[in-house]
Amino acid sequence: MVKAATRRPPSTSKPESKSHWKYLVLATLVGLSYLIVSVLEGMLDKFYIFTPAQLHDVATLSLSRHNDTRGVIDDIIAQLHTAYPGRTINSKEEWVFNNAGGAMGSMHIIHASVTEYLIIFGTALGTEGHTGRHTADDYFSILEGEQWAYEADKFTKEVYPRGSVHHLKRGTVKQYRMPDTCWAMEYARGWIPLMLPFGYADTFFSTLDLHTLWRTSFITGREIIGNLLHAEQSKSDPPGYIPNQPIKKRRNNNQVSLEQTNEANKKSLELRSIKHNKAWETAIAPGKALFTTAVMMYMSGSGIQIFSISIVFMTIWNALKGFTKVESTFRPFQINQTIPHATFISNEQLDFTPQKLAFIACQIVALGLGLYKADTMGLLPSRSSDWIEFWSETPLTAMSPGSVSPLY
Structure with missing residues (x-):
């Protein structure tokens, strides 16, 4: 008699472990690109000169x-x-x-x-x-x-x-x-x-x-x-500020002298500079915390623990929350502060585009760090064992001859 036997396909029929990881990275890049384009679209009106x-x-x-x-x-x-x-x-x-x-x-x-x-x-x-x-x-x-x-x-x-x-x-x-x-x-x-x-x-x-x-x-x-x-x-030469101009004092106290105007314009320019510097500090603040976050992730190990899961979750969550709060983060720097006697337009909309882009870049790095740690902990479906139910198995049939034994 002949008996049929089946066995599992060889390991070469399994999908490559890196293929799903590539799809995950591609989806992340597409999502981040869409988010960055959306932020830039929201700031587009600030760049126009004409109407x-x-x-x-x-x-x-x-x-x-x-x-x-x-x-x-x-x-x-x-x-x-x-x-x-x-x-x-x-x-x-x-x-x-x-x-x-x-x-x-x-x-x-x-x-x-x-x-x-x-x-x-x-x-x-x-x-x-x-x-x-x-x-x-x-x-x-x-x-x-x-x-x-x-x-x-x-x-x-x-x-x-x-x-x-x-x-x-x-x-x-x-x-x-x-x-x-x-x-x-x-x-x-x-x-x-x-x-x-x-x-x-x-x-x-x-x-x-x-x-x-x-x-x-x-x-x-x-x-x-x-x-x-x-x-x-x-930005560095505001209208109304005339350097090396002889100062002419007016007798009428109701009129503002050129000295007062230049001094007010200098203060207005200094205020703009302070706002831009503070905006840069705010933009790179998430980047300063990346080293500490990386050390904490390394010390927590690759095992699945409540401490390591909390760090990964907070890192990814804070990065995603930062993407949605770009405008609100820099809105306080747009508060108008009028300087008396200044001919410089102090209430015009300041441009913080470079700071916003740096802030977004820091969030992207933080998100990538969190995803990498989640992958090393096995929380992301980036390995072939995570997709075992989708394997396509081909049954292999083997033929073996039977044997006849005497009844006595």
Whole structure:
């Protein structure tokens, strides 16, 4: 007789122990990335210089003063120079061709930063193409001619004449056309660097106009870096503070002397500096506690005890709680304290973005430390034995001959 026997599959059929750990790390990174992007999105409004309503008023006023496009553009730039003195507005009128989404025109970059750009864009011949799907809101203020547009599920075109504004919302895509001569002031606000691949794609795969690509990249990079440096200088040189200026005392006691104004501006600047230093102390405070936490985790051992579990739980919980309290942690530093006689704008919103990013980085390290300790204690399902119920077993059949024994 023949008897069938089964046995367990060899160890090579088990899943690798590191595969599930990779999925866990990937899920953690995706979650942290989403959290960081959400925090940055919440702070995005603090980086803007212009507003769509203000720029529309500027364009409307220029159109009421001039009938020719040349005069309108010059008047817009003059108004912006007056409203934003310094390095914010590009004083050099440098026109370059732009090919994007199948459309072609020329543009003059007035302002460019990480979160905004303001340009004059148009064509004397007409053009049409794809708007692109962007991570920024785009506002077209028509200065001459008309712009047409339509969405995929619409059967009628949108017409934007001279003086109107075409708002292309973030994430929206349309086909647009300038049927004839058309010039517009285009303002985009959002994550500008993510729009660059769309602007460069036609150059690499169609026109191969490397000279225009170089000029566009050079002007854009120069303006972005220049505006970043201008923002840093404006923090250390507040408006109204005039160094090495002769002091003129006034006889009228109701008037504030220049000496008092400079002294008040210095105090206001010192107050800003104190707030930034305190914000940095708050930002790196979680990082200072990491060494102590690591030592306590090491001394608690890898066994599952109430002490070690408590440390791991509090480390992970405090890190997750820190992610949700970024804004509230730095809100006390935004309290306005007015300095008498100061011309420096002491009640403006201070920018604590670097401190917030450092605070988030410390929380990420703390979270990683807690997860690593939890894994060494066997609390995370990162080993093959934790997934034994999902093993795919293949029964193996072995044939063995039987034997016959005498009955006596």
